[in-house]
Amino acid sequence: MKPRLIVSRQMPTDVGDRIRAEFDCPDPNGRDMDAAETLRLLTETKADALLLTSHLKLTPEFIAQIPRHVKIAATCSVGYDHIDLAAAKAHGLPITNTPEVLNECTADLAFMLLLTAARRGHDYEAVMRAGWGHGMGMGEMLGIRVWGKTLGILGMGGIGRAMAARARGFGMTIVYCNRNRLPPELEQGAIWYGDFTEMLPRCDFLSLHAPSGPQTKEIINANTLALLPKGAILINAARGALVDENALIEALTTGQLAAAGLDVFHNEPHFDKRLATLTNVFLTPHMGSATHETRKAMGDRAIDNILAVLAGKPAIDPLWS
Numbered sequence: 001m002k003p004r005l006i007v008s009r010q011m012p013t014d015v016g017d018r019i020r021a022e023f024d025c026p027d028p029n030g031r032d033m034d035a036a037e038t039l040r041l042l043t044e045t046k047a048d049a050l051l052l053t054s055h056l057k058l059t060p061e062f063i064a065q066i067p068r069h070v071k072i073a074a075t076c077s078v079g080y081d082h083i084d085l086a087a088a089k090a091h092g093l094p095i096t097n098t099p100e101v102l103n104e105c106t107a108d109l110a111f112m113l114l115l116t117a118a119r120r121g122h123d124y125e126a127v128m129r130a131g132w133g134h135g136m137g138m139g140e141m142l143g144i145r146v147w148g149k150t151l152g153i154l155g156m157g158g159i160g161r162a163m164a165a166r167a168r169g170f171g172m173t174i175v176y177c178n179r180n181r182l183p184p185e186l187e188q189g190a191i192w193y194g195d196f197t198e199m200l201p202r203c204d205f206l207s208l209h210a211p212s213g214p215q216t217k218e219i220i221n222a223n224t225l226a227l228l229p230k231g232a233i234l235i236n237a238a239r240g241a242l243v244d245e246n247a248l249i250e251a252l253t254t255g256q257l258a259a260a261g262l263d264v265f266h267n268e269p270h271f272d273k274r275l276a277t278l279t280n281v282f283l284t285p286h287m288g289s290a291t292h293e294t295r296k297a298m299g300d301r302a303i304d305n306i307l308a309v310l311a312g313k314p315a316i317d318p319l320w321s
Contacts, residue, residue, distance in 0.1 A: 015299030060087035074302040081212040096305035101297040106288035107162035110237040113261025119143040152203030155210030200227035212239035222247040240265040
């Protein structure tokens with residue numbers, strides 16, 4: 001008998017094909033479910049496992065209602081701020097995520113945000129979509145050069161290091177803030193700051209790659225934005241909770257920030273529409289991992305975790321132990 005699985009969000013076709021082959025699942029390709037429907041199906045199908053993404057919040061209240069026959073909840077994401085790990089541990093429910101497999105594509109998108117923010121991607125596309133039709137003077141619609149500038153990175157994990165690798169191709173100096181200094185083979189010449197506020201005055205560009213949590217909640221705020229050089233550029237492809245959006249909008253309006261590239265927001269998908277009115281912001285709808293290859297790899301990693309736990313083996317990517 002195949003193990004029983006509930007998938008609470010739509011999955012890529014090839015991930016659905018694997019689920020269909022290896023599990024007894026009422027909807028192998030998944031569909032968006034809220035907490036009530038997810039709990040109902042877990043109970044009715046006597047599911048062995050739950051595959052979810054960050055759209056589903058595993059609160060203490062939700063976790064307390066998960067039937068004991070559910071042996072694992074695997075989130076198809078690297079971030080896990082949507083899951084109360086303490087409650088999961090108290091419930092005895094293994095939780096896994098999908099680290100590393102999305103590093104490169106998320107860094108690709110973050111560097112795209114950096115380039116489009118610096119080189120006025122929103123403005124240039126708007127000109128073309130309006131029909132262009134006139135020459136540009138030497139002083140019109142000028143962007144900011146990326147080559148040779150200093151990039152500050154908050155959070156030098158896998159995605160942060162992948163971002164640094166791309167920046168080196170543009171001759172950028174890399175400074176970073178991390179809880180601990182990296183070994184030289186990972187640092188690759190980047191300059192470590194243990195104090196975030198000491199790093200900020202050096203940053204022509206600042207890219208956020210830290211997890212969301214109490215220590216990083218709105219770490220970008222009026223005080224820290226004021227420490228950046230005037231005309232700096234902010235990139236966020238990590239979590240919206242890292243940024244005080246009111247302070248961000250103020251900095252973008254006054255010119256303290258020249259531009260921003262944002263893939264994540266406080267209230268997704270119902271983000272602050274004021275950001276969409278600012279032409280010095282390039283916006284994408286939380287799509288850092290959105291490539292065929294990466295989403296398949298994420299789905300496969302989540303499935304591998306589920307199968308390992310159901311076979312009585314240790315999880316590949318446990319979030320508590």
